[in-house]
Amino acid sequence: MFFQTLITGLAVGGIYALMAVGYSLVFSILNFSNFAYASIIMLGSYIGYYCLAKFGLSFPVALVVTMLGAGFLCFLNERIAYSSLRKRKAPSLYFMISAMGTSIFLENMVYATIGSSFMAYPEIFKQKALHIFNSAIGVLDLFAIIFSFVAIFVLHYFISASRTGIAIRAASYDSLICQINGVNLNILIGLVFVLAGILAGISGIFLGMKYMAYPTMGWITNKAYIAAVIGGLGSLPGAVVGGIILGVLESFVSVYISSIIRDVFSFSLLILLLLFLPAGLFGRYLEEKV
Amino acid sequence: MKKKLLILSLILVFALTMTACGSSQPQTIKIGHAVALTGGSSMWGQAEKNALEMEIDKINKAGGVLGKKLELVAYDTKAEQTEAVNITKRLAGDKVVAIIGPGQSGVAIAMTSVTETAGVPFVATTATNPKVTVDDTTNKVRKTAFRTCFIDPFQGTVAAQFALKDLNATKAAVLFDVGSDYSQGLRQYFVEAFTDGGGTIVADEAFRSEELDYRAILGKIKDKKPDVLFIPTMQKEAAMAMKQAKDLGMNVKFLGGDGWASPDLITLGGTATEGAYYVNLASLADPAIQDWIKAYKEKYNMEPVMPNPVMAVDGLLAVVDAIKKANSTEPAKIIEQLGKTKDLPVLSGKLTIDPNTHNPLNKPAVIETIKDGKFAFHARFVTTD
């Protein structure tokens, strides 16, 4: 049972890691939690559903369309809801309310137009269990973990090696100096949101395949916030590690203690970390911008 | 800007008063319908409304009741207790003679406080919790609460006996939703009946409402090697559980309750649902209702999502019969006659209401299974008490 729990934890953790990286990307530049990220993931999931189920596209094509679609939506979200607040340096409370408003708007837009029925993804991967070390893992789960890691690795390479990536890293340290050095912060922030959106699209399509597409599926993003804190706010590799650790810990708590208190455990862990170890494992705790 | 807004809000308050006093047509008998038209249960709610409208059309074409035409007044409960209380008050204000619905037990119990005060009877369609009709603190039946479906103790017993006898199970595991009163109740009755019948419950795991990932606890259940996995939840959670159990390579028979009865179960669960069994109130394959199903398909261009529409029509026929027997549309008289309903021919067979509990007597349960990606009738079950 120990190994099975571990494998399950890794499968869940893979998705957490993906979401946590997307979330951390925005957090490290703008120093605020994008509460509307959950809705972008949800919309990505619906885009994926329509591509696969209604338009009958093949999986790779659907994946690319979802990634681009979610990226674009995330970018729109920034432009409409956050850019004007950012320009006039509004307090963080306003950002949060705007994010919350966006998320209510998008979620209920889906309810009103598409309806609250649960959209089932067609079975792309065979419903089979692969056996490793006497434990089972679904084919989809294995694929999701591998793909997530590939995506994160590509992102990491982009951020560390390319010029834009360097600009992003610079902006996360000090956006003002970055601008003085000639970086167009507006375009950069837009790009960061597109990247976050791409990751959201991947998360969305895998969540949809694993479970289903439904309007309130974004709730799982709360785990991304916790994973980001575990790994360290503002650190992308930290987000990955945090996601995996959270997934595994939750799995063990579910099995060995009780699955009912699993979420309470995660949130309590969050509060304990913020009280005693706010920088997490790899990060630096950013004080509230004054 | 501010001035306009203040005036706007005052207008809204007046508008509320105005719209609430709606126009009334004295020549129709109003039948209320408390139904979940939006939200997760909307497919059943919509089916109920369609079926009722179809049936009322039929009755009106044949001359109506007591010389008057029937009129359906339906409001959306959203499957929420607060909303249900509001619309029940509105229905009482609209002067309905009876209310059909709701389909959820929690909502029904919330409505009772209003219906008992207003004196308007309601006939629940698929609310299976025993507490809907019988107040468990006083153990007395609620005057205005009726239903046309079986209750959870019966359903749990049917499931348990089916597992013991037909599936030859000696070890059962249960996976239930801790936040749903339906799930908790059904689980309780299944566990009691299964252990009474000689079986052992090897695992009894709970998850929180809205949670869709049970892989961790399924791993725990897998270790205990049960013969049967009983999942007394709604279709969405059950489909996920079955899919994930298959992902883990579990080889068990899946068993469930009437919450599974929706085509969603198969679309969401895919091939994992093949060969699963569940208890239902009415079956699409029932020969007695094939004509009705055909009429429904013709009118609405889709198959009725069972079992709610059948239960709703049963309820309507009971109310119509009570009106005829009482020869009046006074709710108090209708209540009296509803309690005396005996052998009334309804869509699902013959309806007899037990005057002590307001529950239908001798209601059989249907066991359905999933074969080749479709629901298939498996057996009709009557428990051995």
Place this chain on the structure above:
Amino acid sequence: MWYYIQGVMALALINVISVVGLSIFTGFTGLFSLGHAAFIGLGAYTAAICTYFYKINFFVAIILGGLMSGLVSLIIGFPTLRAKLRSDYFAIATLGFGEAVRVILENLNITQGARGLPGIKAYSTFPVVLVIAIIIIFIARNFVFSKYGRMAIAIREDFTAAEMMGINLFRVRLRSLFFSAVCAGIGGGLFAHYICFIQPNMFTSIQSTLLTAAVVAGGMGSLTGPVLAALIFAAIPEILRVANMWRLVAYGFVLVAIMVFRPQGIFGYKELSINTIKGFFKKKDPASDLTKGGAS
């Protein structure tokens, strides 16, 4: 029909009580909470258990409900506010708190878990709720115009400057939290005795977000604004039954629009008083605008 209208107005006023409390917390002190429905739930359950099991007087039970919520808010607020969590993580912490309360309500024996508490006596009639709502609004108004209220506003505007001026951030925030929790608890107790049947799944985070939406739409920094917004939010679903689905879409849109175009909401920092009513009818004198000065 009066039965129905009375019911809707009673619910609207219960909503107003919780919103007034939250407006002190979010509107005046500037802290974002995603878990206030938990305080409502705690108040509801405490009051219901008091009248249901222990046959305590209704009004005493309501006050006990409010105090229980307040007590729990102190327990939660102490570590989270002391640690000066960033506002967004404070919000996430309140979300977690809401979750924790749900789990407790679902699993304690005395709350009867998911089965809920049916058969609560209907003590919350419209007149009772109206009187209590007026009392709460009066107390809140006094709070806002007192020394504590002004300190809270200072913290919301610029907490670093406020701290430098000698305001104890922690104490003022905790006080606001306590007050808002007590209001929510009282609202919850009244709610329980109106619906007469409570289950844990009636107190969700969606409710919390709707409360915050009412506060923001009404205007942070005003009491009349959120009160009006709460009344409107409660009345709209009943009037516009047809457009039900789009109601929430509109709320979301309004929130974003307010933040982008008019952050002070409908009422801004103004209250409904004799002066403002006079202001409606007086012609705007361009000279007086110049002499006014300051932010509006």
